Amino acid sequence: MVTIILKRNYILLIALAALLVACSNNVEDVNDDNSTAAFQIDRVSALNMTLKSDGISKDWREIKNLAAVTLQTCLKDSVFRGLPILGEKFQITSSLSKQVIQSDANGCLEWKEQLEFNYLSPEKFYLVHYTLEGLGNFQGQVGFKIGINPWLESTAGVVEDPEKNWAEEKSINDDYYTEKSRTEEQNLTLNSAVITFLKKEQLASEQKQFLHYRVDLTTSFKRLGLNSEVLQTPIQVGRYHLDLSLYQKLPGREKVLISSASLKDLKGSNGHIPGTFRFLIPNHVKQVNAALLEVAVRLTPINAPLSLGPVEVLLVIDSITNPLVKDLIDDVPANTLIEAPTKEAEPLKLTDEKEENPLPEDLNTEIAEEVVETDLEEPSEESHFGYAVKKVELNRGSIVSANYNQSSKKTVRAKFKLCLIDPLSADGNSPIQNSKFKIDIELGNGLSDQVTEKRSYPVDNAGCFDSYAHIPFDRYDREHFIPFKIKITALTAPYKGIQKARTVVINPWNPADFGYDLKFEKEPAKINGPAPRIHFDSVEYSKEGINYDSFRLNEYLHLSFKKKYQISFGPKIEIFSSYKDEADTDKLTFGKYNLSVMIASPKSGEINYLTPNLENFNFFSAAEVEVEIGPSGLVQTDIELPMMISDSYLLSYKNLMILTLKPKDTNSLLRPVTQVLPFFGNSKKATLHSSLYDNSIPEGFLAKASKLIKSKAIKMAVVEISALEKYQDYFKNGPDSKKMKSAISSNLEEINKLPPIDGKWEKRSNYNFDKWYQKLNYEDLELMTNGSQKIANSRLKKICRHFHPLPRTTRAGESHQGGEAFQSCLKSPKDFMKFTPITHIQRIRSKKRIRDKDRKIIDSFSIGNFKKSIPQIGKVHRGKAFFAAHGDYTWDSDGHGQRAATEKKVSYGLEFPGPYFIGYTEGASWQSDTFSTHSTVKTEAYFDRNYTQLEKVDLDYNALTLEFSAQVRKCVVFESRKNTKRKLHLCRDRDEPEFISETWYFIGNVNADDHGIIVDGTRPGATDQSQIIRGKANFERMWGEFKNEDTNLVISEIGAVNLEGTFAKYKNVENDLPIENILDNSFPGLFIPLEKF
Known part of the structure; x- marks a missing residue:
């Protein structure tokens, strides 16, 4: 068998452009500028996009005409900016659909759209206008636009507000319905053709000879990309009518038709169009060395969508029995090859003997046509064309990834043995001999495994060879079977270029139940094992002291600070496997994690600390740090717990520590784990058993912890009423003022104007006013408020009249009645009244203020020198x-x-x-x-x-x-x-x-x-x-x-x-x-x- 090598050179410019502009966090970039709606939307993004063939024959599965897109946007309250809108209904209207949807628990809307398009037309973005209308508590409308490019078949094919984000030269259609009905006839492209001579058949009785051939064609269709580049898409199946004509041309002569054949309902498989045909060669036709042999090929699609037109090419070959393709010409006018007028046939020698000065024989050419019917059944994963692959034998090899104790992502070597047979042999099971094959591995999403060496092997006497695949997997994933495709390509004649494929599945977690060939075996049942789980047995913590730079103080002298502790524990991972009855427990020796620590204080003394109910605790403090686990498998870190000093006595309790370890990598398959243990904050060092906490943490705890972790300190109360005003109010209206007959809060001027406590001053001519009234001066007040108890009686006695009734003069005016306590107070004031100098903090200097987005002060404090x-x-x-x-x-x-x-x-x-x-x-x-x-x-x-x-x-x-x-x-x-x-x-x-x-x-x-x-x-x-x-x-x-x-x-x-x-x-x-x-x-x-x- 001879393989015909195509020498046509094509420059395939495959440049798929999709400009994605990152959306701003500011929702005003998405919403209409003049919107007065009670809600705003965040960026609009595509969650997924899939293409479908709706109403198109499965033979043309590469041609799609329907794009299914899942879109998402998140809503926020226009008044309380940043607050998500949960559980509200909205109506979204566009030229594609009209839907009523409800926001989810994250305040997001998710909806699906279907967009019809002509896959063979030039690539473009369709502009779709949307209107989002609130139907419930959030009224109003918001409009937005997106561009959809279904050709990209990914989320990159959705662009938000393309008119703002794109340059003018980008292709945008204002309304996709103006374009969706357009169709343009597209010609097929014949990429390669392999014609192999099979045998010569002679019918002596009829004086006819037939030449049998195998043909293998590959095709694609062309379209224009977004930037007008030419893109070609291989056709994997397709259904065709194939016409072939054999021509001979001598120098200086017109070409003549020797024979022709047709293959009806020819079906492709795995990108190849295989078939067999025969030419009827008149006996008098001989091959002449000087003759030019051409095979005209006309490939006509059957039931092709969108007017997919036929392709015509001309193959120039060396000889009939060794049809090596010398040239391929595809710029041939239609209807000129197959229906060419019949001319005289030149002498044609089947033996390809050399002759000197050959002369043509003027003989009539008999035209013969052979029609071959092909199998119309749906082809399996691999056809019987060329060679076939027996059942694949799979075995588990070594772990080849060089990241021991550094990552859960591993690569396993899957070893397999392939045996190839010739299905067209007499028994249909003869081993392929004297051939060499190449192996490629196709993983999911069209990716291939990464190997450094070429996998090409000659077959042994049994038609077999061994190879391997490197299959990546995550050891911390749930156990499951991983599919991949083995692609086999013949490197030598007579099967050169023929490809086969076989899909297999392997389970890297279980060497005893490792692999299955899905052509011969059913896909194994799904393994419903639990996901790997992190846990740690005990936690060691020690008290490291106070962070002296963490003190915060406000005018009320409320003080906060941070207490430092060191925490150490060894997390382990429990991996469940169908290979063993018990789970494997390994040390966790790698990765970056967020460790959050919450401390809860008990409300009472009767509490279960092993399976605690957090409703019986009060939130006390929280902190979060990033930790990295090394080869030792230990988490060792310092945490600083913010607290009010007035609450610090709670550290003497048996509190509850709540530890949550969460992978920093959001794509990690490990679930966050939460464990609890008793916490004695005053202990110098402790090692205590921890238990798994599977219940949800109360929202109040989470909110307080999040606020504390975000601010990294306790927000001090903003003092709006001064310490002096607060004390004066208490002095006059406090609970102990009710027990007093009189309570006075005054300044120096007012105190000197006050009358006696038992009434007005007497107005008698002989009343000694100066004796009873002594004015308090500023020097007196300054000494009394300086904080000293050593105040002269001469100054203190000026206060006596405010505590005791004065003596009253008799009617005669010569003696006094009452006032004994007052008189005694004048002699020894300290025996009749006690005084306390006090100081009210009005303002702390060098205060630091923290404001929110509305410029309102939310934190005000000063840091003093310790x-x-x-x-x-x-x-x-x-x-x-x-x-x-x-x-x-x-x-x-x-x-x-x-x-x-x-x-x-x-x-x-x-x-x-x-x-x-x-x-x-x-x-x-x-x-x-x-x-x-x-x-x-x-x-x-x-x-x-x-x-x-x-x-x-x-x-x-x-x-x-x-x-x-x-x-x-x-x-x-x-x-x-x-x-x-x-x-x-x-x-x-x-x-x-x-x-x-x-x-x-x-x-x-x-x-x-x-x-x-x-x-x-x-x-x-x-x-x-x-x-x-x-x-x-x-x-x-x-x-x-x-x-x-x-x-x-x-x-x-x-x-x-x-x-x-x-x-x-x-x-x-x-x-x-x-x-x-x-x-x-x-x-x-x-x-x-x-x-x-």
Whole structure:
């Protein structure tokens, strides 16, 4: 068999252009400029595009006429910009369709369009106008335009608003319906032709001889691309009528027709048009060396769409029995080849013998035509033309990717053995001999596997050879079968150029059930195994201290900071396989991940930490970091948890840590994993078991965590009411003002104008006004507000008339009645009234303000200079507790007031001079929670016997100091000690700059780490011992009270069965005056100088 090589050279310019302009994040680029709709749309994008052949014969499957496009756009609220619109109906109208669709959970609309087009016409973009109309809560209309190029058959074929994004020279049709009905007759292109001589047949009785041939043609059709370049598309199937004519031409003579043949209903397969035919050669025709032999080919499409016209070519060959194609001429006028007039046939020698000076014989040429009917059944994956492929034997080879422990993306070597036979042999199963073949592998999406060596092999005596394919797969994907196509091309005669293909599937995860040949075997059932899952057994964390650069402070002296911890754990991946009964567990040794950490504080003491219900916790803090896992398989990172210092005592609880590990690569097949474990924030180091958390995290947690992670710090409350105004309002209207007969907040001018508390000044001639009225001057006020207790009585006695009634003159005017307290106050003012110098922070200098997009201040704070403090350690004896064992365990906590283990707390404390004191009242949020200053823990248990135990509860403290510059208003508070309950708040008349040094203290149980003996410091409700105190003066006063406390415990009886109510509750002798909404046991923005103590 001789292969005819086509020598036609074609320059195929295949340049597929699709200009995609990235959409701006600003939705105004998409919406109509004058739209007044209540909604806006984001960029319009295509999710997918597929082409179909609607009404076209399957023989011409390459020719498409219908594009199915899935489009998407997302909606946002025009008023609340950036807020997605969820679950609303909209009507979208275009020249393609009219649909009503509803926005999904992401605020997006998704709809499908179908566009008819002529695949053979010049490539272009069709411009489609859309109108989007709101049907529900979001009224109005928005118009937009997109360009669709169905020829691209991808999402790149959809361009948003092409009139804005494209240059003028790009091809845009204003309305695609004006173009869709146009058809242009397109001629086929014959790319190659292989004619192989099969045999010579002689019929002696009829004096006829036939020459049998095999023909193999490849075709394509031409069209114009977007830039008017010529594009050719190979035709894989097609149905044709083939006419062939054999001509002979001697020099100086016209060509003559020797023979002709026709093949009707010829069907292509895998890009080839195979067939066999025969020419009837008259006996008197001889081949002459000087003769030119030509074969005229006319290929006419059958049932072709869109007027696909015939193609005519002329093949120039060497000889009849060795028809090597010398030239291919396709510029032949129609109807001139097959129907050429018959001329005299030149002598033709079938033996191709050489003759000197050959002369033509004037003989009549007998024209013969042979018609061959072809098989009309649908061809299988490979035809029987040329050679056939037996069942492919597949085996698993090695993993050839050189990325061990660095990636889950692997490449497996799939080994296979191919055996080829000649289906036209006598038994139809004879092995192919003396031939060489090339192997190519086609993966999905038309890609090929990547190999560096050529895969070309000669067949052995059995017609077989071994080869391989490199198949990529992701080890972390669900187990499944991967299909690929083995393409076989003959490199040598007689099958040169003939291609076969076989589709097989392999399972790289299972060597025992590795591969199937889909021509001979059914596709295996889908493997419904679970996806790989990340988990980690335990987490180690250690306390690393405070980030001293993270302090934030506002005018109320609310302080936030970041606490630093180191976290370490070894994530593992569990991979399920049908090859084993149990899953494989491997270390995770590569990849970048986002690690988010949330800390939740318990609402009560009775909580399950293994399978927690987050409704029983309050959100406390969160942070997120990027981590990279190396060959060690460990995640080791530092996190910084932002928190208010007033909430930092919550670290003494047994909290809950929520860890979420999520691949940074959005295309990763690994699912995010969330695990939980107890978190003791005060522990220096801990290693605790973690458990998988499969429930959803509450939206409130996620919102707070997202806000905190995004801002990387706690946003401080914007102070809109100054500290002075807030205190004056409390002074006049606070809960303790109701217990006072009079409460005054004034300045120097007003205080001097006030009359006596028991009425007006007497108007008697002998009334000694100067004796009772003494004017307070600025020097007096300045000394009283400086923070010192060393004020002369001559200055303090000027305040006495504001607390005690004056003496009244008798009718005779010579003596006085009453006013004894006033007279005594004049002599010893400090015995009759107490005064407290206080400072109100009006403005912190060098403040940093953060604004939102509307320029509204959303965060206002100042960062002070941290002053390192020497740790101070002391012991505070907070009463005595007892333990009585008698079986079942219960606990209760009582003190000065009672604290409930719920979000609403009741906790009172120490009273300070004037209206200032330490404590809380019911209704404070968990962030504002403190504990009572005195507490007795009562424990009941029921065992076999009773016993009692007395145990002192010791506390320690630690402190930090910040220094900052502020504008302050200095004031003083006076409060009566005896008789009349009155108080007076007096301030200077202007703000002044001052450098403030303020200290925050934490008081807690020294036994918190080991949970104590009779108290449990790691859960709310168990004890009321941890609290935050701001101000050294406050701390010193509380510390002294604790040291000098007389702790009395009265045990009335111990019952054998019921101990409830048998112990007298300890009561604090101090007044319990509550203050609302105090974060750190201090009034907002109030600073008390220490000098007064």
